[in-house]
Amino acid sequence: MNLQVILGNFALILFILMVVTGVIWFLDVFYLAKQRRAAADRALADYDARNAKLTADGIKVDNQGNRAAIEAGLLRQPTWIEYSGSFFPVIALVFFLRSFLYEPFKxxxxxxxxxxxxxxxxxxxxxxxxxxxxxxxxxxxxxxxxxxxxxxxxxxxxxxxxxxxxxxxxxxxxxxxxxxxxxxxxxxxxxxxxxxxxxxxxxxxxxxxxxxxxxxxxxxxxxxxxxxxxxxxxxxxxxxxxxxxxxxxxxxxxxxxxxxxxxxxxxxxxxxxxxxxxxxxxxxxxxxxxxxxxxxxxxxxxxxx
Incomplete structure (x- = not known):
């Protein structure tokens, strides 16, 4: 009797998805996130220097809200990285469970x-x-x-x-x-x-x-x-x-x-x-x-x- 796995050759599909999302996740954690942090630090330093000059010139500046928004915007993950990072642990867990513990069939x-x-x-x-x-x-x-x-x-x-x-x-x-x-x-x-x-x-x-x-x-x-x-x-x-x-x-x-x-x-x-x-x-x-x-x-x- 023929058994059909729930989604065709699911093991191979799941493995490819795990590798792709895993590579993106590791790349973001160990490289891209640091690049965004460095870019945010440079932008904030420029922003603080400019506001300090305005304050020295007697111009009152209320910059805390703008500063936080600038930092959050520069540190925000691109959508494709955000989704990959969210899916990777889930895919990795499912792959581990069905590869080494239990696999469903119909x-x-x-x-x-x-x-x-x-x-x-x-x-x-x-x-x-x-x-x-x-x-x-x-x-x-x-x-x-x-x-x-x-x-x-x-x-x-x-x-x-x-x-x-x-x-x-x-x-x-x-x-x-x-x-x-x-x-x-x-x-x-x-x-x-x-x-x-x-x-x-x-x-x-x-x-x-x-x-x-x-x-x-x-x-x-x-x-x-x-x-x-x-x-x-x-x-x-x-x-x-x-x-x-x-x-x-x-x-x-x-x-x-x-x-x-x-x-x-x-x-x-x-x-x-x-x-x-x-x-x-x-x-x-x-x-x-x-x-x-x-x-x-x-x-x-x-x-x-």
Whole structure:
């Protein structure tokens, strides 16, 4: 499922704005403000000398108001510097927060239903899986590795400009088998508990709903009984495709080192690792953990399971 950042390539835009406003702010603090102060001092000295001469000549001068106005006018920042100085700390704070702590995303499609619904506004923890340099997404500090069951945002391997969100099904070294719509991880069958059928509001149909216990992590999934287990025509070429064996009833994949196998919770309505392959560690954006708003459903606010 494709995720769209609130304003396109917002990280790069924010970085450019921060640099531009920051350069202007520092230039003003360490150079332009001093130039204005020096110019004001010279003007005030001339003004005081002229008034002193008038006073010596017996002319009464009431100059305090004029003097203050002259000083304020000469020290006033140009509009472009004033706005840059005002915006710089705000932009820098937002850039820091969304680059190293939390980043907002909006869910545009239904591949993670019932866990995430269309219109959910979510927060992604950017430091759970390590500290990464903003814009280029290069990891510089290792903290934790993704675990099976995590809901993770990552750069789509076949188009790095797109952010996707799926659930981690397999970690490096895992053998994943998906057959007749049931998962097996490292030879152990995943346990399923049937729930009431789920009404798909978008298509007005009912889907089978289960609780899937993925090696200790329980979450809900959907199955459409009318859909095939796997659409073989939709499988693309991808790195390490030799690690996978496909058949009509399903597939088996061994997750290579430094990669992860991802699937959507809406199993028959999700383009995921079954079709386009593994997610390299370098593509990881962060862990989705909270729904903070859905304008169409206010009850959606809460943690993500």
């Amino acid at each position: 869910i545009p499609s239904s591949s993670m239903v019932p866990t995430l619904l269309v219109g959910d506004l979510i927060l992604v923890n950017k430091f759970t899986y390590g500290i990464r340099l903003p814009v280029i997404n290069q990891k510089i500090i290792q903290i934790n590795d993704p675990q099976r069951g995590d809901v993770m945002v990552f750069k789509y391997p076949q188009d790095m400009s797109q952010d996707y969100i799926k659930r981690v099904i397999g970690v490096p070294g895992d053998k994943i088998t998906y057959e007749n719509k049931r998962l097996t991880v490292n030879g152990v069958e995943v346990k399923y508990t049937a729930l009431d059928d789920y009404l798909d509001d978008e298509h007005l149909v009912y889907n089978k709903q289960y609780t899937e216990n993925l090696t200790g992590v329980s979450h809900r999934i959907l199955n459409n009984e009318a859909a095939p287990t796997l659409n073989l025509e939709g499988v693309k070429q991808f790195p390490y495709s030799e690690n996978c064996t496909y058949r009509y009833e399903g597939f088996t994949c061994v997750v290579p080192a430094g990669n992860y196998f991802m699937m959507g919770d809406n199993r028959d309505n999700s383009a995921d690792s079954r079709y386009w392959g593994f997610v390299p560690d370098k593509n990881i954006v962060g862990k989705a953990f909270f729904v903070w708003l859905n304008l169409g459903n206010w009850r959606r606010i809460g943690t993500i399971h």
